[in-house]
Amino acid sequence: MIDPSAKIDPTAKVAAGAVIGPEVVIKEHVIIEDGVSLGAGCVVEPFCVLRGPTTIGQRNHIYQFCSIGEGCQDLKYNNEPTRLEIGDDNVIREHCTMHRGTVQGNGVTKVGNHNLFMVNVHVAHDCVIGDNCIFANNATLAGHVVIGDYVIFGGLSAIHQFGRVGSHAFIAGMAALNMDVPPYVMAAGHYAKAHGINRVGLLRRGFSEAQVNTLRRAYMVIYHQHNTIEQAVEKLEVMAKEESVVQPLLDFLKQSGRGIVR
Numbered sequence: 001m002i003d004p005s006a007k008i009d010p011t012a013k014v015a016a017g018a019v020i021g022p023e024v025v026i027k028e029h030v031i032i033e034d035g036v037s038l039g040a041g042c043v044v045e046p047f048c049v050l051r052g053p054t055t056i057g058q059r060n061h062i063y064q065f066c067s068i069g070e071g072c073q074d075l076k077y078n079n080e081p082t083r084l085e086i087g088d089d090n091v092i093r094e095h096c097t098m099h100r101g102t103v104q105g106n107g108v109t110k111v112g113n114h115n116l117f118m119v120n121v122h123v124a125h126d127c128v129i130g131d132n133c134i135f136a137n138n139a140t141l142a143g144h145v146v147i148g149d150y151v152i153f154g155g156l157s158a159i160h161q162f163g164r165v166g167s168h169a170f171i172a173g174m175a176a177l178n179m180d181v182p183p184y185v186m187a188a189g190h191y192a193k194a195h196g197i198n199r200v201g202l203l204r205r206g207f208s209e210a211q212v213n214t215l216r217r218a219y220m221v222i223y224h225q226h227n228t229i230e231q232a233v234e235k236l237e238v239m240a241k242e243e244s245v246v247q248p249l250l251d252f253l254k255q256s257g258r259g260i261v262r
Contacts, residue, residue, distance in 0.1 A: 003028040012052070013037040027064075035081075036069065039088070053081055054100070057088040057113070065095050072099040072125030074143060080107075087113035087131070098123040105144055112149070130167065148183060150205060166252045168205070170198040180257045182222070183248045184215050187261050194223055194261045207245070214243045222253075223262070229253055 006026045008014065011034040014024060024038060027046045032038065035052020041059035044050070048062055054069030062068060069084045071077055082101040085108055092098075096117050101108040105126030112131040117123070121135045124142050130149035135141075139153040142161035151165050154173030165171065166183030176190040184202065186195045197215050207215075218239060222232045233253050240246040253260070 002026045003030070006030040006032070008032045009034040009036070011035065012050075051100075052083075054084040054086070056086045057090075059088055060086060060090045060092065062092045063094045063096075066092055067097045068092070070097065070099050072102055072143070074102050074104070074125055076104055077102055077125070082125075083108040084111075085109070086111045089113055090115045090117070092117045093119045093121075095120045096122070099125045101126045102143070118155075124161075136173065150201070152201065160258065162258060164252070164255075164257050167248060168198055168202060170201055177261070179259050179261045180252075181261050182252050185219070185261070192261050194219075211243075211245045214239070214245055215249070218246050218249055222260075229260070 003026060005028045009032060012032045023040045025043045027044060029046050030044050030048050032050045033052060035054065036050045037055045039056055039058035042056060043061045045062060045064040047064050048066045048068065051069040071079060080103045082103065084098055084100045090111060099109060102125050109123065109126055110128045111123065112129055114131050115129060115133045117135050119137045122140045126144045127141050129147045132149055133147060133151045135153045136155040138156045140158040142159060144162045145159050146164045148165060148167030150168045153171045154175060156173055157171050157175040159177040163177055164180040166181060168184045169181045170186040171177065171181065172188030175188050175192040177187065178191050181187045184197050186198050187193065188195050197212065197219050199212050202212050218236055221227060221235045233250065236246055236250045240250050
C-alpha cells in the first residue's frame with residue numbers, strides 16, 4: 001500500500017507488493033528519492049525521507065521522521081554516489097539517521113539483520129554494523145565504526161570514529177568510548193573502562209557456564225595479570241587451541257585499532 005501523499009521517484013525500486021498488494025506499506029508524506037531499493041514486507045511510517053544510493057532489504061520497519069541514506073556530515077564529502085546498505089528485519093525507530101559512506105572510506109555504510117535502533121540513534125558514514133544488535137535511545141556512532149554481532153549500546157552512549165566493538169559486548173548507558181571494546185566485554189564510564197565479561201548476555205544467548213568461565217579466565221589474562229597486549233595474545237593463543245570460544249577475542253586483539261578499553 002502506498003499512500004497517495006507519498007512522493008516516490010520513478011527510478012526508486014520498490015518491491016512489487018508496494019504497487020499491487022500489501023507487502024510494502026508506505027505511509028503518508030514519505031519521500032523516496034532516486035537510487036533507493038526497498039525490499040518486500042517493509043513498512044515506512046509517515047514523514048520519512050529515503051535517499052540513495054540506498055538498498056534496504058526485506059521486512060524492515062522504519063518509523064516516522066527518520067532520515068535514511070542522506071549524504072554524510074564529513075566536510076570532505078562532495079556528493080559522491082556512495083551507498084547505504086541495510087539488511088533484513090531491522091526496526092528503526094523515530095528520528096533515526098543513517099548516512100551513506102565516503103570515498104575516503106569504503107564508499108558504503110552497512111547495517112546487518114535483526115537490529116533494533118531505538119529513538120534518535122545516529123549511524124554515521126562508513127560504519128559497519130553486524131546482526132542482532134540493540135542501540136538504545138540517542139546512541140551515537142561516529143564515522144568508520146565497526147560493530148560486531150549481538151552488541152548492546154545503552155542510551156546516550158557514543159563511540160569515537162574508527163572505533164571497534166566486538167561481538168557480544170555490552171556498552172552501558174552514557175558511556176563514552178574512545179578506545180575499542182573487545183568481544184564479550186562490558187564497558188562503562190566516561191571515558192569507558194572495562195567492567196568484566198558480559199555473563200548475563202552470554203548465558204541468555206546459549207553460552208554454557210563452562211564457556212563463560214573460560215572467557216572470564218581470558219579476561220583476567222588481558223586485564224588483571226599486568227600483561228601487555230602482545231603478552232596477552234601469546235597466552236590466549238594457547239587457550240584458543242583448547243577452547244574455541246576464545247578465538248574471537250584473540251582475533252580482535254590481533255587487529256590494529258585504537259587500543260582497547262582498560
